[in-house]
Amino acid sequence: MDFTLTPEQETLRADVRAWLKLNMPEGWTHGSTITSDIPRPEAYALMRGWQRKLADASFIGLTWPKEYGGRGLTFMDELIVHEEMALAKAPPILNVLGVGMAGPTILAYGTEILSCEEIWCQGYSEPNAGSDLASLETRAVKNGDSWVVNGQKVWTSLAHIADFMMLLARTDPEAPRHKGITYFLLDLHTPGVTVKPLRQMTGDAEFNEVFFENVRIPGSQILGGVNDGWTVGMTTLMYERLALGFGLQVRLRIALDALVGLARRMPKNGRPASEDPVMRQKIAQIWIDTESLKYTGARAITKASAGKLTWVETHQRLQELAMELEGPYAQLVAGSDRAIDGGIWQHTFLRSRANSIEGGTTEIQRNIIGERVLGLPKG
Amino acid sequence: MDFGFSQEQEMLRATARKFLENECTSTFVRARMAEPAGVTDEFWTKLAEQGWLGLVYPEEYGASGLGFVDLVVLMEEMGRASMPGPFFSTVVLGGLAILEAGSAAQKKEWLTKIAVGEAKVALAWTEPSARWDAAGITATAKESAGGVALDGTKLFVLDAHLADALVVVARTREGARPEEGVSLYLVPKGTRGVEVKLLPTMDQTRKACEVTLTDVRVGADALLGAKDGGFPPLMRVIDRATVALCAEMCGGAQRVLDMTTEYAKIRVAFGRPIGAYQGVKHKAADMLVDVENAKSLTYYAAWAVDENVPDAPLAASMAKAYVSDAFRKVSATGIQLHGGIGFTWEHDLHLYFKRAKSSEFTFGDATYHRERVAQLIRL
Numbered sequence: 123m124d125f126t127l128t129p130e131q132e133t134l135r136a137d138v139r140a141w142l143k144l145n146m147p148e149g150w151t152h153g154s155t156i157t158s159d160i161p162r163p164e165a166y167a168l169m170r171g172w173q174r175k176l177a178d179a180s181f182i183g184l185t186w187p188k189e190y191g192g193r194g195l196t197f198m199d200e201l202i203v204h205e206e207m208a209l210a211k212a213p214p215i216l217n218v219l220g221v222g223m224a225g226p227t228i229l230a231y232g233t234e235i236l237s238c239e240e241i242w243c244q245g246y247s248e249p250n251a252g253s254d255l256a257s258l259e260t261r262a263v264k265n266g267d268s269w270v271v272n273g274q275k276v277w278t279s280l281a282h283i284a285d286f287m288m289l290l291a292r293t294d295p296e297a298p299r300h301k302g303i304t305y306f307l308l309d310l311h312t313p314g315v316t317v318k319p320l321r322q323m324t325g326d327a328e329f330n331e332v333f334f335e336n337v338r339i340p341g342s343q344i345l346g347g348v349n350d351g352w353t354v355g356m357t358t359l360m361y362e363r364l365a366l367g368f369g370l371q372v373r374l375r376i377a378l379d380a381l382v383g384l385a386r387r388m389p390k391n392g393r394p395a396s397e398d399p400v401m402r403q404k405i406a407q408i409w410i411d412t413e414s415l416k417y418t419g420a421r422a423i424t425k426a427s428a429g430k431l432t433w434v435e436t437h438q439r440l441q442e443l444a445m446e447l448e449g450p451y452a453q454l455v456a457g458s459d460r461a462i463d464g465g466i467w468q469h470t471f472l473r474s475r476a477n478s479i480e481g482g483t484t485e486i487q488r489n490i491i492g493e494r495v496l497g498l499p500k501g
Numbered sequence: 502m503d504f505g506f507s508q509e510q511e512m513l514r515a516t517a518r519k520f521l522e523n524e525c526t527s528t529f530v531r532a533r534m535a536e537p538a539g540v541t542d543e544f545w546t547k548l549a550e551q552g553w554l555g556l557v558y559p560e561e562y563g564a565s566g567l568g569f570v571d572l573v574v575l576m577e578e579m580g581r582a583s584m585p586g587p588f589f590s591t592v593v594l595g596g597l598a599i600l601e602a603g604s605a606a607q608k609k610e611w612l613t614k615i616a617v618g619e620a621k622v623a624l625a626w627t628e629p630s631a632r633w634d635a636a637g638i639t640a641t642a643k644e645s646a647g648g649v650a651l652d653g654t655k656l657f658v659l660d661a662h663l664a665d666a667l668v669v670v671a672r673t674r675e676g677a678r679p680e681e682g683v684s685l686y687l688v689p690k691g692t693r694g695v696e697v698k699l700l701p702t703m704d705q706t707r708k709a710c711e712v713t714l715t716d717v718r719v720g721a722d723a724l725l726g727a728k729d730g731g732f733p734p735l736m737r738v739i740d741r742a743t744v745a746l747c748a749e750m751c752g753g754a755q756r757v758l759d760m761t762t763e764y765a766k767i768r769v770a771f772g773r774p775i776g777a778y779q780g781v782k783h784k785a786a787d788m789l790v791d792v793e794n795a796k797s798l799t800y801y802a803a804w805a806v807d808e809n810v811p812d813a814p815l816a817a818s819m820a821k822a823y824v825s826d827a828f829r830k831v832s833a834t835g836i837q838l839h840g841g842i843g844f845t846w847e848h849d850l851h852l853y854f855k856r857a858k859s860s861e862f863t864f865g866d867a868t869y870h871r872e873r874v875a876q877l878i879r880l
């Protein structure tokens with residue numbers, strides 16, 4: 123057991139820190155830095171630029187092999203970079219799905235169409251296939267060397283700005299449910315793809331419906347083989363939770379620092395809320411849970427669902443506490459000059475409700491722990 | 502960052518588990534619960550033969566000279582077995598107090614004896630006020646001919662009735678701050694004016710006493726460490742003991758989770774194993790999350806106190822806050838998921854449930870430690 127960093131890791135930390143000092147993007151204002159959630163629409167352009175800059179400096183895809191533009195480093199190194207970005211309040215990485223999920227999956231299954239600059243989205247969920255993903259109905263039919271796709275995806279985050287999609291489609295309707303699905307890498311600029319943004323309860327439209335009408339995908343864009351998509355898709359989900367374990371821990375830390383700041387500013391019975399014994403208890407518990415997540419993330423990668431559950435529960439509690447600290451001011455949103463911090467907390471609070479749904483609901487995570495970790499019988 | 506245990510530590514764990522499964526059976530534990538001693542000479546000798554009574558003392562005292570993380574491994578296993586007896590009070594509390602504060606001669610005399618099983622030492626610290634801070638220390642040590650006279654009442658003193666010596670925490674001077682003017686004295690068994698009364702406790706595996714000190718005269722050589730300077734070393738001992746206790750609690754919680762998972766696989770209701778029902782499965786998953794996070798924080802704290810890093814007290818408090826809640830919840834859920842059999846005296850679950858309760862309030866509960874966390878992070 124050893125929690126000290128190696129000399130190489132110390133150097134990496136110093137490098138990132140120095141680089142961030144010189145390269146923070148222009149137009150990245152404090153107001154938008156305390157959000158713990160994924161990028162908002164008005165920041166997309168800025169963030170594409172930011173991502174390119176990070177890629178040029180090799181701070182993206184650290185764990186990818188060198189020949190694919192990565193640095194062949196470990197997840198621990200990646201965590202260091204994320205931590206420094208959080209400390210510097212740098213913008214988050216827009217292409218979190220590409221870097222954290224598509225990249226590693228593609229690497230695991232060996233195709234070479236990778237660059238750190240594209241934006242990826244994940245086309246798994248459908249109107250009739252969410253938790254029960256294996257019941258998906260989007261069809262891909264072989265036609266010569268390519269495949270023709272018809273159907274619909276839903277809740278597809280970032281599809282409206284993405285270049286590529288990790289697409290799961292049914293290629294053998296006769297086979298057992300898990301055995302007739304294929305994993306495609308779809309260029310979203312292909313004719314026949316229609317993306318329709320869906321408005322969320324935050325008011326933003328960050329996810330979409332995606333329709334496919336005779337969309338042609340070359341056979342070379344299949345990952346892992348025909349009818350083998352389920353296994354590949356599950357690999358992506360594993361990387362998602364892994365990426366979450368690291369990236370989200372850092373986002374939680376940013377939100378927590380902001381929360382502490384909020385507690386010092388908001389009054390409670392004539393004193394700063396940070397001096398109120400009950401508030402101190404609640405904040406300290408969130409602090410403890412955030413730390414535990416850091417170490418559980420490092421220890422129990424195989425138990426990634428445990429980390430996800432802790433993250434979700436802690437983050438939602440944090441956002442609820444921000445509302446409690448604001449009291450009646452919690453009602454005021456962006457647009458009111460009386461709104462606290464420009465109303466950003468109202469947005470992050472609303473957005474946090476999705477945490478327990480996206481990437482597999484908390485109920486499904488508990489099923490996974492119960493069945494795969496503890497070995498309890500299936501329901 | 503390396504969270505793994507070394508090969509030697511894994512071996513220690515395996516040895517300890519096997520030893521305790523053979524020597525510390527449920528029958529043995531229950532026999533000790535029914536008696537005042539809580540230990541047999543034979544069992545104590547065996548612990549000495551394993552080298553565990555001197556596990557963390559330097560080799561010059563005929564001890565094993567291992568690190569604190571090794572102790573944590575051992576404590577986890579002892580917690581798993583719900584081991585009764587004065588191991589914790591002697592090896593961790595009394596022994597570490599002598600190691601931290603004692604003179605060369607005191608260490609030589611007492612640590613050598615503890616390591617071979619010839620002496621037991623208890624720490625007489627807390628008082629009827631049940632405070633864990635320096636202000637709670639009101640027993641006095643006043644100058645008297647050739648030494649001091651001790652007066653006061655110590656409560657919740659673990660295994661004082663078995664001890665060959667007590668480390669008594671007393672106030673030698675009213676300082677500007679309560680942390681000043683605290684001194685430690687080593688009081689041998691049988692000294693006039695010491696009265697020890699065993700208290701009936703809910704957790705019968707852990708024996709606690711009331712110690713009344715009435716004009717107890719000891720010589721100047723009874724002073725342990727610097728006069729008026731006893732509080733800092735005491736806190737170092739308590740931080741370590743807190744982490745060791747957390748490890749013991751983690752071991753107990755893991756055992757409850759194991760028992761519950763096993764039972765959920767075999768107990769059938771309405772034609773299916775109860776573990777197939779989500780009402781049961783999801784509770785088990787939550788238990789796992791609690792246990793994993795508890796271990797993460799405990800292991801980190803073990804490393805932190807072992808290396809004496811600046812945030813060691815914070816790490817200890819984070820661990821104790823989390824583990825106190827976790828063990829209480831896990832052991833209660835364990836009973837719930839066993840149904841009626843879980844409520845019987847016959848079943849071992851209540852041993853863990855009660856141990857969770859006594860441990861929760863030893864060295865401060867979650868509320869106390871969350872406030873300490875709030876202070877240490879300068880909220």
Ligand SMILES: Cc1cc2nc3c(=O)[nH]c(=O)nc-3n(C[C@H](O)[C@H](O)[C@H](O)COP(=O)(O)OP(=O)(O)OC[C@H]3O[C@@H](n4cnc5c(N)ncnc54)[C@H](O)[C@@H]3O)c2cc1C
Pocket residue numbers: 243244245246247251252253254276277278279280329476479480481482483484485486489779
């Ligand atoms: C903000 C956001 C972004 C998203 N982004 C993407 C994306 O980029 N790509 C993508 O493919 N999907 C995305 N999703 C979709 C997400 O993965 C699904 O919403 C999720 O898997 C749940 O599916 P569902 O909505 O169909 O709900 P359902 O599966 O219908 O679930 C409804 C309720 O039933 C519960 N439930 C279902 N089955 C069980 C069971 N076996 N045991 C116990 N309870 C059960 C669920 O937990 C939930 O509470 C996103 C969702 C959100 C909210």
